[in-house]
Amino acid sequence: MLFHSVDDVSARLAGTGYLASRAVATTVFLADRLGKPLLVEGPAGVGKTELAKAVAEVAGARLVRLQCYEGVDESRALYEWNHAKQLLRISAGRDETWDEARTDIFGEEFLLPRPLLTAIRGDDPKVLLIDETDKADVEVEGLLLEVLSDFQVTVPELGTVTATRRPFVVLTSNASRELSEALRRRCLFLHIGFPDEELERAIVRLKVPDLDAALTASVVRVVGALRAMELRKVPSVAETVDWARTLLALGAGTLDETVVKDTLGVLLKHQDDVLRASAKLDLDAV
Amino acid sequence: MTAPGVAERLTSLVGALRAHGMRIGTGETVDAAHAVDALGLADREALREGLAATLLHSQVQRPVFDPVFDLYFPASVGGPRTAPADRDELRDRLAAALADDDTALLGRLAAEAVDGFGAYGSPSGADGWSSYQTLDRLRPQTLFARVRDDVRARGGGAGFDGRLVGDEVRRRIAHFRALVATEARRRVAERRDRDEIARRAVAPTPDRVDFLYAGKAQLAELRRTVQPLARKLATRLAARRRRAARGSIDLRRTLRASLSTGGVPVRPVLRRRRPVRPELVLLCDVSGSVSGFSDFTMLLVQALHDQFSKVRVFAFVNRVDEVTGLLVRGAADPEGLGARIDAEAALTSHHGSSDYGAALGEFALRYGGAVGPRTTVFVLGDARTNHGDPNLPALREITGRARRVHWLNPEPRDLWGTGDSVAPDYAAIAEMRECRNARQLGALVSRLLPV
Numbered sequence: 001m002l003f004h005s006v007d008d009v010s011a012r013l014a015g016t017g018y019l020a021s022r023a024v025a026t027t028v029f030l031a032d033r034l035g036k037p038l039l040v041e042g043p044a045g046v047g048k049t050e051l052a053k054a055v056a057e058v059a060g061a062r063l064v065r066l067q068c069y070e071g072v073d074e075s076r077a078l079y080e081w082n083h084a085k086q087l088l089r090i091s092a093g094r095d096e097t098w099d100e101a102r103t104d105i106f107g108e109e110f111l112l113p114r115p116l117l118t119a120i121r122g123d124d125p126k127v128l129l130i131d132e133t134d135k136a137d138v139e140v141e142g143l144l145l146e147v148l149s150d151f152q153v154t155v156p157e158l159g160t161v162t163a164t165r166r167p168f169v170v171l172t173s174n175a176s177r178e179l180s181e182a183l184r185r186r187c188l189f190l191h192i193g194f195p196d197e198e199l200e201r202a203i204v205r206l207k208v209p210d211l212d213a214a215l216t217a218s219v220v221r222v223v224g225a226l227r228a229m230e231l232r233k234v235p236s237v238a239e240t241v242d243w244a245r246t247l248l249a250l251g252a253g254t255l256d257e258t259v260v261k262d263t264l265g266v267l268l269k270h271q272d273d274v275l276r277a278s279a280k281l282d283l284d285a286v
Numbered sequence: 287m288t289a290p291g292v293a294e295r296l297t298s299l300v301g302a303l304r305a306h307g308m309r310i311g312t313g314e315t316v317d318a319a320h321a322v323d324a325l326g327l328a329d330r331e332a333l334r335e336g337l338a339a340t341l342l343h344s345q346v347q348r349p350v351f352d353p354v355f356d357l358y359f360p361a362s363v364g365g366p367r368t369a370p371a372d373r374d375e376l377r378d379r380l381a382a383a384l385a386d387d388d389t390a391l392l393g394r395l396a397a398e399a400v401d402g403f404g405a406y407g408s409p410s411g412a413d414g415w416s417s418y419q420t421l422d423r424l425r426p427q428t429l430f431a432r433v434r435d436d437v438r439a440r441g442g443g444a445g446f447d448g449r450l451v452g453d454e455v456r457r458r459i460a461h462f463r464a465l466v467a468t469e470a471r472r473r474v475a476e477r478r479d480r481d482e483i484a485r486r487a488v489a490p491t492p493d494r495v496d497f498l499y500a501g502k503a504q505l506a507e508l509r510r511t512v513q514p515l516a517r518k519l520a521t522r523l524a525a526r527r528r529r530a531a532r533g534s535i536d537l538r539r540t541l542r543a544s545l546s547t548g549g550v551p552v553r554p555v556l557r558r559r560r561p562v563r564p565e566l567v568l569l570c571d572v573s574g575s576v577s578g579f580s581d582f583t584m585l586l587v588q589a590l591h592d593q594f595s596k597v598r599v600f601a602f603v604n605r606v607d608e609v610t611g612l613l614v615r616g617a618a619d620p621e622g623l624g625a626r627i628d629a630e631a632a633l634t635s636h637h638g639s640s641d642y643g644a645a646l647g648e649f650a651l652r653y654g655g656a657v658g659p660r661t662t663v664f665v666l667g668d669a670r671t672n673h674g675d676p677n678l679p680a681l682r683e684i685t686g687r688a689r690r691v692h693w694l695n696p697e698p699r700d701l702w703g704t705g706d707s708v709a710p711d712y713a714a715i716a717e718m719r720e721c722r723n724a725r726q727l728g729a730l731v732s733r734l735l736p737v
Contacts, residue, residue, distance in 0.1 A: 006325070006332050026325070026335040033324040034317060034340075041345060175344075175514065176521050184343040185311065191345040218446060225450045228457065232513060255446035282449060 002032045002059045002168070018047065018054035019195075019203050027190040028055065037148045037169035039133075039187035044174060045236030046192045052129040052170040059168065061125035066115035068136035074143060079155060080112045106157035116147050117155075119167045126167040133183075134173040141183050144171075148186050194227055195237065203237060208244040218255045219244050222281075226267060229280055235267040242266050257283050292322060296337075299358040302484035303341065306350050307494060314341055330361060346491045353468060353488045357480055360472045365401040366394065373423065376402065381429045384458050385436040392458075396465035399424050404470050414477065417463075417470035426459050433458075493724040497579035497696045498668075505578050508724055509585065515728055516589035522732045523593055564736035565596040565660050567688075569649060571667030572627055573603045573640040579696040580666050581623050583727065587664075588613045593735070598656050604641035606649045607631035642669060642708070643677030650680045657687045662736045665693045665716065669702070669709040676708040681715050692734050693718040694727070 003009045009025040009032075020028070028051070031038040040048045056063040066077055086105045093101060113121065119128035130144070147153060151163035171187060173179060195203065200220045204211065211219075219240065227234045235243075243266045252259045261283045268274045277283075300315050321336040334355055342351055376399060383391040404420040433455050438448065475483045489495075492507045500508065536557040544551040568587055570580040584599055591597045601609045609631050612623070627633070635644075657663060663684060669676075685691045695702065695709060699720045702709035712718060719734075721727050 006329070022331055023335040023338075026332045027339040030321050030324060030336055030339055034320050036317070176517055178518065181309070181343070185313065188317075188339040189342050189344070190339055191348070193345075221450055221454070222446075225453055228453060230510065257446070260446065 002055075003029050005029070012058045013054050016054045016057045017206060018050055019199060019206060020051075021192075021195055021199055024051065024190065024192060027188055031188050032168060034188070035166055037171060037187045038190055039171045039173065039179070039184065040190045040192060041173050041175055042192035043194070043234075043236055045238030046194065047237060048172040048192055049129065049131055051192070052127055052172075055168060055170070056127035056129075059125055059127065061127045061168065063127050063129060064115050064119040064167070065129045065131060068130065068132045068134075068140065070135055070137065072136050072140055076114055077116050077140060077143060078114050078147075078153060079117045080114065081106070082110045082112050086110050108158075111155070111158070116143075117153050117161065119169075120147070120151055120153055120161055120163040123165055125165065128167040128169045130169070130171045132174060133171045134175060134177040134179060138180065141180050145182060145186065148183075194234075197221070197224060200224075200237065200240060204241060204244045207241045208248055211244050211248050212253065215247065215252070215254060216244065219247065222255065222260070223267065225281070226277055229277060231268065231273045231276065232270045233268070233273060239267050292327070293319060295358055296322065298481060299337070299354065300341065302354050302358070302481055303347075303351065305481075305485045306354070306488065306490060308342070308347055308350070310341055330359065333359065346493060350488055350491050353471065354484050356468050356472060357475050357484050357488075360475075361393075362397070363476070365473070366397045373403070377424065377429065380424070380426060380462070381433050381436065384426075384429065384433045384455065384462065385440070387454075387458060389461075392462050393465055396462060396469045399466060400469045400473060404466075404473070415470045415473040417467040420466050420470065421463060426462055430455060430459060493728070495724070496722050497582065497724075498575060498722070500578050505582070508578075508582055511724060512582070512585045512589055515724070516586055519586075519590060519728065519732050519735070520593055523590075523735060564594055564662055564689075565658070566594045566598070566736075567656055567661050567663045568597070568599045569606075569663060569665045570599065570601050571603070571640055571642075571645075572601045572624065572633065573638075576666070576668050576696055577624050579721070582724065583664075583666055583694070584609075584613055585623065586727070586731065590731075590735075600649060600653060600656075601627050601631055601633055602640070602645035602649070603633040603638065604644050605633055605635055606645050606652065607633055608653070639672045640667070640670065641674045642667065642671045642712075643675040643680070646680040646684070647677050650683045654683075654687070657684055659687075659689055661688045662734075663688045663691045664734075665691065666696075667693075668695055668697045668707065669693070669712050669718075670705070670707050673706045676711055678711060678715060681712060685716055690734075690736065691716040692730075694721040694730065695719065696722055698722060 003012070006022075006025050006029045009029045010020055010022075013020045013025070013028070027038065030036075040051060042048055053063060055061075066072075089105050089110070090101060093104075115128065115130075119126050133141075133144075148169060151166050152160050154160045194200070197220055200223070201216055204216050204220060205213070208216075223235050223240045223243070243263060246263050246266050247255075247259070250259070250263070260281065261278065264274055264277060264283075268277060296318060297315065300310050300318070303310055317340040318337050321340045322333065325332050325336045327333060334352075337355065338348065338351055342348065376395065380392075380395050380399075383395055400415055400417065400420050403423040404415040404417065406414055406416050406419055430452075434451055437451050437455065471483060471487050474487070489504075492504060492511060495504045495508065534557050536555045539555040540551050540553075543553060543555055547553075566587065568584065570584060572580045580601070587597060587599070597610070598608065599610045599613055600606050609627050612626055612630060665681075681691075693712060693716045695718055697707070697709070697720070701707065702713070702718075709718060719730055721730055
């Protein structure tokens, strides 16, 4: 057990600089209590990966990260035999009998543990982060099922490795591919959306403490208005913080048409979004 | 250990969610009970999040989950124990609460409003509570100007963000309306069968809304799903293409490569497929009833346009016109799409009802060149000809010229062939599929789109 209560989660995550909403804190608490993996979805830039890092810091645990990409496979995710070393071992011991050599080269020494196996072995606390799970192929999901439901990995030559201490598992997904129902069932589901105004103000204050408080409030309100528009890519928390930093660097005291117009590119990444937002915010009046 | 009453509450909540098409297994229900155990019942919002985390599998289920949760784990029981409110006085307090953006107070006001103005039926024992009636009497939307001026007067609207006040107030009013709806549902559920209310009074997830019966708000909701859906479909298409590209062994290059390993073909070389991006033609009925479906599909295909070498979109009512240009990204605002098509394309002759025969004939005649052996044609419409000639030869001609023709029909299959529908006749020539909601459309598009 890492946490006593939901409030304890909020307070300790805040201590590492991660301001969690009520939903995030509750779900993290449950994931710890029920010992289930946490599947985090949400738009880019709302702090999905950061959450795992923050939990690791709070728990004083080692963060083991598996970055998924198209074509990631067993030997990248689970374990691999160190072939080169095995060959060396064989040629070093020429006068050995076959039995001695065989039992020897499939030992721990020649095993290269990859993130999933690393997270399961050993007694120290760990946080396993499986990032961008949706990028991996469907076959890898099958691999994850065994690991995530029983926290064990089967290596044919060594036998089954079962976790003596369950890692805290966080999976993130951008929903570019629908994850399989089987995987979802094994996880607690958490959607991190855009934070409400108050929380976002607090985040900006934390990340850009030098920005004037009134300006911070204005920044958050404008971003909120942009999110309500039908845009191709609405600004995320990361963009809000970037914008706040930009305004600080420019030395802007208040928001006005010119400042917003010049810096809108920090928030919006498509030209037609910029056009539409300018029209809605009456920026062309100047 | 959870109290027995809670366990029962929980299982009926799960039952109501299942009735809305969510697949929740027993394992999840047990997890949810563990969650209740760990969180306790004191903090309702924590409980809500905890149950959502254990029972839900995706965010689209959330808009269904929240109202159902409110029914089974209500914030309070019975009406607010206050004197019946006076309308003007309540409006004053509401205006103040909206100006302050005081969410807790808004919730209490919603309860009072439903209690005071929502009851209908005989005066002796009221039969129910209506959010419609409450909002009709209270008219929160008419407070807009007052609240906005109030916020501005207090200096909340100084400087640049002053221009945002209007939209913010509008959002707060919409939020209050939602609170009233929730409260009215809760009061009704106290009176009648809760399971029944949960099934009927809670709107389905947007991807399961029937295109033909979708209201304006639901269509707007649907449009917001176009981009994510398109991204998902593009990923699926790319995966299908990759798989299709894996194929036969290139013998010449395999033998050439084997020379470096002493003539043993260690690594087989596969034949590369030349990427041919297919062409797509969309032929859409945009007349009244099916326009919601057509608009959505057009936007979806447009969002997918980089997957194809060429996309051409034609719209018809009883005449055909090309509308590809109207869909170009950036120029298009999705809301006004239907209106723009009406205004800028010549789709009707002397009457305004749809005529499939004439439209197909004209398409084959004027735009026949758009359809070639690499083209996949999608026809969207309900195949209701208003008793006109279905003009089957025209469709046969298009089918003969195209690589594939798919017909997507937004009507339920049971209704095909009833009344003036000639769906079975068309279905005999081109493959016709039922496509009633965004979920079905997504599944069809990912399967039918050419790779």
